[in-house]
Amino acid sequence: MKAVGIEIDKKRAICVIVSKDANGILQNVTGKTKYIEIKDDHNNQEIQDFLQKVETFFDEVAPNSIGIISRQTKGKFAAASVSFKLEALIQCYKKTEITFVSKQTLTAYYKKNELPVSYDNAYQENATRLATYLLR
Structure with a gap:
């Protein structure tokens, strides 16, 4: 089984792939694609390229589950509008259901587990936690 955990941070989707073998052993198998980024969200070609990269990435990985860390939509700590555009493009992937998990759920889970x-880089921690959580 494979799970992809995604944290959207500004103009990039940080992706981590965790696999689980028949013995229940978990392993980070992310490889070279650590994030998918967009530079100009007003450029139609870049939007289409982002969608293409996301679909190609998911097709190559063939995950059993995909999760995105939820972000706040209102208030002082609301996420940037471009991040919701990236989220919508990721949700266009039709071959695997995409679920949303809050940071609070992950925090509560990792207090006990x-x-x-x-993970290779500090910025991948939350996506790694999510991918692992999806395989629990």
Whole structure:
């Protein structure tokens, strides 16, 4: 089984792939694609390229589950509008259901459970936590 955890941060979707073998062993198998980024969200070609990259990435990985960390829509800590555009493009993927998990849910889960896999860069921590959570 494979799960992709995604954290959307400004103009990039940070992606981590965690696999689970028949013995229940979890492993980070992210590889070279650590994030998918867009530079100009008003450029139609870049939007289409982002969607193409997302679909190609998911097709290559063939995940059993995909999750996105929920972000606030209102208030002082509301996420940037471009991040919701990226989220909508990711949700266009039809081959695997995409679920949303809040940071509070992940925090509560990891207060009682250890993160059994490592990540390469600090910015990948939340996406790694999510991918691992999806395979629990």
